[in-house]
Amino acid sequence: MIRxxxxxxxxxxxxxxxxxxxxxxxxxxxxxxxxALLTVVAVAMxxxxxxxxxxxxxxxxxxxxxxxxxxxxxRYALVLCLAGYLAGALRDPISRAGGLWPFGxxxxxxxxxxxxxxxxxxxxxxxRVTLGGVLGVLPPTLLLTMVVSPFVLYPVFWxxxxxxxDDFRAVGATPWANGGIVR
Amino acid sequence: MFRDTSRSRLVLGVLxxxxxxxxxxxERDDANPVSGTARAVGAAVFEPISAAVxxxxxxxxxxxxxxxxxxxxxxxxxxxxxRNAELTRELESVDADAARSRELAxxxxxAGLGRYEVVAAHAVxxxxxxxxxxxxxxxxxxxxxxxxxxxxxxxxxxxxxxxxTTERTSTVLLVxxxxxxxxxxxxxxxxxxxxxxxxxxxxxxAPLRLELLDGTxxxxxxxxxxxxxSHGGAPYVPGVPIGTVRHVEDTPGALTRTARVAxxxxxxxxxxxxxxxxxxxxxxxxxxxxxxxDPRAQAxxxxxxxxxxxxxxxxxHDGAEDPADPRHPDGAVARGKASTSAGxxxxxxxAEPAPRAPGGGGGPPSGGQSRPPAPADxxxxxxxxxxxxxxxxxxxxxxxxxLANPPRRPPRPPERG
Numbered sequence: 254m255i256r257x258x259x260x261x262x263x264x265x266x267x268x269x270x271x272x273x274x275x276x277x278x279x280x281x282x283x284x285x286x287x288x289a290l291l292t293v294v295a296v297a298m299x300x301x302x303x304x305x306x307x308x309x310x311x312x313x314x315x316x317x318x319x320x321x322x323x324x325x326x327x328r329y330a331l332v333l334c335l336a337g338y339l340a341g342a343l344r345d346p347i348s349r350a351g352g353l354w355p356f357g358x359x360x361x362x363x364x365x366x367x368x369x370x371x372x373x374x375x376x377x378x379x380x381r382v383t384l385g386g387v388l389g390v391l392p393p394t395l396l397l398t399m400v401v402s403p404f405v406l407y408p409v410f411w412x413x414x415x416x417x418x419d420d421f422r423a424v425g426a427t428p429w430a431n432g433g434i435v436r
Numbered sequence: 437m438f439r440d441t442s443r444s445r446l447v448l449g450v451l452x453x454x455x456x457x458x459x460x461x462x463e464r465d466d467a468n469p470v471s472g473t474a475r476a477v478g479a480a481v482f483e484p485i486s487a488a489v490x491x492x493x494x495x496x497x498x499x500x501x502x503x504x505x506x507x508x509x510x511x512x513x514x515x516x517x518x519r520n521a522e523l524t525r526e527l528e529s530v531d532a533d534a535a536r537s538r539e540l541a542x543x544x545x546x547a548g549l550g551r552y553e554v555v556a557a558h559a560v561x562x563x564x565x566x567x568x569x570x571x572x573x574x575x576x577x578x579x580x581x582x583x584x585x586x587x588x589x590x591x592x593x594x595x596x597x598x599x600x601t602t603e604r605t606s607t608v609l610l611v612x613x614x615x616x617x618x619x620x621x622x623x624x625x626x627x628x629x630x631x632x633x634x635x636x637x638x639x640x641x642a643p644l645r646l647e648l649l650d651g652t653x654x655x656x657x658x659x660x661x662x663x664x665x666s667h668g669g670a671p672y673v674p675g676v677p678i679g680t681v682r683h684v685e686d687t688p689g690a691l692t693r694t695a696r697v698a699x700x701x702x703x704x705x706x707x708x709x710x711x712x713x714x715x716x717x718x719x720x721x722x723x724x725x726x727x728x729x730d731p732r733a734q735a736x737x738x739x740x741x742x743x744x745x746x747x748x749x750x751x752x753h754d755g756a757e758d759p760a761d762p763r764h765p766d767g768a769v770a771r772g773k774a775s776t777s778a779g780x781x782x783x784x785x786x787a788e789p790a791p792r793a794p795g796g797g798g799g800p801p802s803g804g805q806s807r808p809p810a811p812a813d814x815x816x817x818x819x820x821x822x823x824x825x826x827x828x829x830x831x832x833x834x835x836x837x838x839l840a841n842p843p844r845r846p847p848r849p850p851e852r853g
Binding site for chain 2: 269272273274277278301302303306307310313314315317318319320325326327328330331334335338341342373377
């Protein structure tokens with residue numbers, strides 16, 4: 254429960270940062286790093302698919318609602334919900350692989366969300382979505398998002414691990430928990 | 437590996453369905469309460485936070501903007517500075533052009549009043565070698581038809597005369613130079629004298645010295661002086677304002693009467709001048725003088741018809757030279773006598789008023805119809821003599837007449853009011 258609350262707070266903070274701070278930065282190509290996406294993916298990778306999906310849905314919906322948005326309600330929520338679900342479903346192999354894998358997933362999620370968002374736009378007949386537009390937006394978005402991703406992923410992982418430790422601290426602190434082997 | 441359960445799939449399905457529902461709802465054009473309310477709530481949440489962030493981040497965003505603009509800023513600053521300098525220069529040149537245009541207009545006005553034919557020139561330098569000579573260089577020369585001994589004027593009056601010319605430049609001996617002396621005549625009255633430059637102090641406002649050939653002549657402060665004119669208009673054409681009497685020197689017993697005269701031209705700020713390449717056909721007399729600034733005097737002039745004189749320059753001169761003779765043979769005789777023999781002027785003059793009074797139009801002050809004929813006429817006849825006989829001969833011929841005719845002087849004050 255505490256993890257879900259923390260996840261909700263993290264996503265809320267990320268969405269607010271994204272809409273209030275990042276979106277007003279005068280970025281060179283007119284796009285910015287997607288903090289909400291990174292937070293949702295990070296939360297999903299350390300929790301369950303359901304938490305990821307709910308976090309993505311709510312975060313995306315918030316971004317759909319908050320003023321800078323000019324697209325249909327639910328468009329970003331749909332894409333982020335899927336991204337969160339998939340990242341959460343891939344939790345075990347990612348945590349097992351460790352290393353730089355979370356960044357790979359984040360990059361895939363960024364590209365996928367960008368393309369998915371454009372794809373929904375194509376389905377809905379959004380005149381602003383063109384091939385040139387997508388090709389112009391996707392690379393800078395990916396680059397900027399990956400540049401800031403360590404500063405989002407690691408703090409989120411760290412905070413979520415704290416709650417994880419809380420859950421198992423009594424177990425982890427006992428000398429017999431690891432079979433009495435001193436490492 | 438792919439860890440999903442039926443529960444999680446259900447949740448995902450519900451969420452996706454919800455998203456799609458919202459999407460489809462919002463995609464429709466008609467306003468629906470769900471998306472409208474949602475957006476209203478979003479705006480209500482967003483606005484205060486955004487305003488707070490705006491307030492808090494203004495210094496940061498300003499700094500960011502300045503940094504982002506930094507590469508172009510230097511170029512922009514240089515560009516603006518260059519533009520600024522250019523505009524300042526243009527503005528200054530506009531000022532200079534306006535001043536020059538004004539001076540040219542003045543010059544044209546004076547030349548038109550006096551019927552001089554002038555070549556406009558620009559005073560290039562104001563050389564005062566060792567401070568002894570007062571000369572200026574003009575940017576016109578022989579190429580422009582300027583030769584030595586030509587009168588130089590500007591809009592205010594006499595500047596000097598050309599003493600030396602080259603192909604493209606000419607040197608002007610200013611009227612204040614110690615070596616300059618100009619035949620002069622007092623405004624209104626016909627007192628003849630010589631204006632000479634000379635030693636002058638730094639802040640001397642009246643550096644010219646007027647020496648009246650008549651030792652008993654009445655000169656008053658504020659009287660103005662015009663050139664008398666030389667023979668053939670060289671070196672000085674007649675009628676150009678020279679200056680204003682500043683004070684009269686008391687020289688009892690001297691043969692001449694002297695006064696200090698302030699030049700009409702500000703010689704220290706010489707810019708646009710004109711070289712008189714052709715003298716007027718007739719002596720413009722006082723018509724070139726600007727109206728007196730004194731309001732009392734101006735009222736007087738209006739009363740005397742003085743502005744009319746200024747306007748009707750041409751008829752006046754025609755009247756002075758030609759019609760007087762056929763209408764009044766006596767006038768012709770008198771003038772002939774005046775110019776030929778000074779000694780006979782005195783008896784001739786008293787006889788004049790009687791025949792000329794009815795005509796009244798002989799003299800240059802043609803406003804004289806309203807004045808008593810007796811005082812008006814002798815002055816009218818007298819200046820005609822120097823004009824007819826030629827400039828250089830004028831002073832010599834007229835001076836004895838003046839000296840020989842002291843009784844003529846008392847009526848003059850009434851004439852001047």
